Amino acid sequence: MGLGADLVHSTLGRHILADGYDFVIDLDKSAGCHFHDSRSGRDILDMFSCFASLPLGWNHPDLLAAKGELARASVNKVANSDLYTEAMAESVAAFGRIAAPSYLPHHFFVSGGALAVENTMKAAMDWKSHDREAKGIDASGKF
Template identity: 50%
Template sequence: MTVLARTGQPLAPDRVHEVLARSILVDGFDFVLDLRRSAGSYLVDARDGRRYLDMFTFVASSALGMNHPALADDDVFRAELAEAALNKPSNSEVYSVPMARFVETFNRVLGDPALPHLFFIEGGALAVENALKVAFDWKSRHNQARGVDPALGTRVLHLRGRSTAAAATRCR
């Protein structure tokens, strides 16, 4: 059995792109994110300490910014998050206290009594897949209620072009 151990050798931030380029396509930003010193809406380059206003937000997935104090300074939260991330259980089949607490909090803060059921998706591709399934199901039921063949609700509009937005703007 092979055991991976830390080498104890730190990696200098100015070598990050070089090391990554040996194994992956490195065509992102010329920037090395400092995960500790970046805060709020500012990202810090680990190579030189320069701060940048974050207008990227990791493709709009970082709504709270970096190291939000309500999360970063809460030792109990961080420990629970590390434990869940370390083990990454499949929450749809295996249940845990942190998951139950999350669902309880989600319902309390964002819940809607008219929509009592939750369905969580992790990742963009799975979210799109499930959104399409919901749309097909709704359209089929809508058609059936009007006496139309439910199979007509199973088609997807396909736009060609560099992006959906670009294609949509060409379809006047």
């Protein structure tokens, strides 16, 4: 890009608490279970996996092959609870076919953070309403 690996930590330190590891990850040269440190020029066995957010490792070939499709889907943050896309339908169908047991046919997807809390509360209220209704309790407008 242009900044240079030797300036990464000092640049970040001017604006954030940059107390992480001394490595500077090269996103292009990292592969599989090794990340490439731009500062030392070494490939290092990754036993950290970014708090397990890289379960497939660095630059997995199947993800790289789908880079164009992933970029297209990530450019616009669609409110998928109300607006639908073919990409979403394909993803949900694949999830249902591959990852969901037959006795759990319905899925609930959450982005994370505040949205996760909000949607969890909505799901809990919805469940409570259905639970009360099933028991014959009038739950209209009550929580």
